[in-house]
Amino acid sequence: MGMQGGASVTRITYPSPVVTPYPEDNTVTAYLFLPSGTGPYPAMVVLHEWNPSSTRAGFGLASAAARANVSALVVVEPYSLNRRAKNPKGTAPAILSGNLPEMVGALRQAVLDARRGLDYLSRRPDIDPQRLGVGGISLGGVLSGLVTKVDPRVQATVTLVGGADFARGFWVGLLTRKYRKQILRDGYTYDEFLRAMAPIEANHWPRPIDPANVLMIDGRYDLVILPRGAKALSQALGDTRIVWLNSGHYGASLSAKPAAALTEQFLRARFYGDRAAYHPPDTLPSKTIKLGFLIGGHEGLSPAIAYQVIDFDRAGRYSLDGQLTLHGLSAGLSARLTPTLALGLEFPLFHGDVKPKPYLLAHIVL
Known part of the structure; x- marks a missing residue:
């Protein structure tokens, strides 16, 4: 694909470990960012926001990683971008929806696709398999927390406006209200919904995490990923310190530059021992x-x-x-x-x- 932010970008594909009735969804598309130089590099899988119309946000995080001399693999999530089902019978499937079994399956598939991305990275001769990480934005941040908890290869985690206790936020969210109504129409109670969603909650998995290996940036006034969800993920990831933005969910994009700079500092500290330059603040500059x-x-x-x-x-x-x-x-x-x-x-x-x-x-x- 060429160069972006000083990194070479290559489009790759690999089979999803989950086979669905939709052929488009069964092949994972991903974009590999490689820094200049010879390697072997640390590397991370990057997961994007909910059903994006472009890869801009995920590419931004991958570019920040590359500037820190860390390779990044941006993985397209199930039913997103070119993985959307074409002319399906009935309602088109989606990673978030009112079809509870389908949604749980898609979220699980996203985690397995990310882990297969780690498999791919670890087999490359220009990647150091002992220095792997994961990062994500919004829904990708939620999923990144889960990948961290279930995959012991993850040595560094970056989440931007992500959280845990996701099902409770989904149930009361304005953007997901229509899905809640469908779930209720399908006969599920709130408690049944929580039980079905439990496997994709990072705070339900026991793997201990060193908080020094995590960077979390969240919106103090976020109404999509609620602050209590951010705090739940912080607790799940070893009581890591949250770096707050005085913004909501979408206003966080206006703080992309300071967030990217802090991400670079964190990755250099974690993977290259450059800890003197990494001092996470309580609050990043943001536009409210x-x-x-x-x-x-x-x-x-x-x-x-x-x-x-x-x-x-x-x-x-x-x-x-x-x-x-x-x-x-x-x-x-x-x-x-x-x-x-x-x-x-x-x-x-x-x-x-x-x-x-x-x-x-x-x-x-x-």
């Missing part, structure tokens, strides 16, 4: 963007977009915001009451009375 409705202030009621210009504390609970409403721009002194509710004082800019007025902002964080 709030979308919601402003109640009170000078508007009475208005849709609003707020950007936290200055954070007065590490967790971004208290901030000076720039706000855009139906009436124009304003500044707000904001104090977070809950992850989705903030109390503040509004100061209009270029419109209305400059006298500050109190408001509530009901919102989600991007």
